[in-house]
Amino acid sequence: AALAASFLAGCSSSGEAEAQQENPYGLIEPGTIRVASVGDIKPYAYTDSNGEFTGFDVELFTDVAKRAGIDDVVFTGQDFAAVLPGVANGQFDVGVAAIGITEERQQTVDFSDGYLAGYLTVLTAEDSGVESVEDLPGQRLGVVQGSLQEAYAVENFTEADLVRFPDNNTAVSGMNSGAIDAHFLDYEAAQDYMEQYGHVSAGDIPSFDAPAGFAVAKENDELREALNEGLHAAMEDGTWKELYQKWFPGSPMPEQYLPSAEQTGAP
Numbered sequence: 001a002a003l004a005a006s007f008l009a010g011c012s013s014s015g016e017a018e019a020q021q022e023n024p025y026g027l028i029e030p031g032t033i034r035v036a037s038v039g040d041i042k043p044y045a046y047t048d049s050n051g052e053f054t055g056f057d058v059e060l061f062t063d064v065a066k067r068a069g070i071d072d073v074v075f076t077g078q079d080f081a082a083v084l085p086g087v088a089n090g091q092f093d094v095g096v097a098a099i100g101i102t103e104e105r106q107q108t109v110d111f112s113d114g115y116l117a118g119y120l121t122v123l124t125a126e127d128s129g130v131e132s133v134e135d136l137p138g139q140r141l142g143v144v145q146g147s148l149q150e151a152y153a154v155e156n157f158t159e160a161d162l163v164r165f166p167d168n169n170t171a172v173s174g175m176n177s178g179a180i181d182a183h184f185l186d187y188e189a190a191q192d193y194m195e196q197y198g199h200v201s202a203g204d205i206p207s208f209d210a211p212a213g214f215a216v217a218k219e220n221d222e223l224r225e226a227l228n229e230g231l232h233a234a235m236e237d238g239t240w241k242e243l244y245q246k247w248f249p250g251s252p253m254p255e256q257y258l259p260s261a262e263q264t265g266a267p
Ligand SMILES: NC(=O)CC[C@H](NC[C@@]1(O)OC[C@@H](O)[C@@H](O)[C@@H]1O)C(=O)O
Pocket: 038, 041, 080, 097, 098, 099, 100, 101, 116, 117, 118, 119, 120, 144, 146, 147, 148, 149, 186, 187, 207, 208, 209, 210, 211, 212, 213
């Protein structure tokens, strides 16, 4: 009670203190978290046949929000390139879409701690002639606008003809119709298209230095810290591991997100 009293006394007006108490995370709509996501990066974040958002990132975030005391989470699908601007300009409270944490992105938004470190995959059709990334020069390579894959390809696949798409589905449709020769996307999403269309990987590039994080508006430290607390609790009690095994069965599991008792510290 003393702490609360001093906290309330600290605010300039009781109204502000009241507001602060009701909306401790500075949410657009107190009690609801508005999330900018994307609808087609299965199995990270996607809309199922009922139009419901689901996937590893979606279920992990929903669990973390619940631990922070917010049960009402509303997901809205955007083009990937619109997610961070939507969070930065206050249209959404959080961005959740396998968004890699990078210095450049931290110019416009803040991130929770990382929750998923994996690979970027060059996906191609069985007989495309693109056997590995060495074959990319002169080939048409799809990338999602604003993705790490776009930045990586601009930097490293300088002789490929880059074709920018709003999302993976459009890009893979383009590949299936022969408009492009390969598409550069996230490993688990690539696995899904391989199962669906019999496509293959022409190369997997580690992206461990840019683990996915939840994007929040700069300065909203209360929200970011509450998400971090929930995230680490979900890792420590094995929820993260359970969701990883559900959504990425058979994929190598990064150790740093497992309960500390299960971390061997092996390199
Ligand atoms: N929604 C998307 O298409 C996201 C594409 C891309 N994801 C990269 C990443 O965050 O995906 C999950 C993990 O593998 C991370 O290591 C990786 O950087 C990006 O952040 O640009």
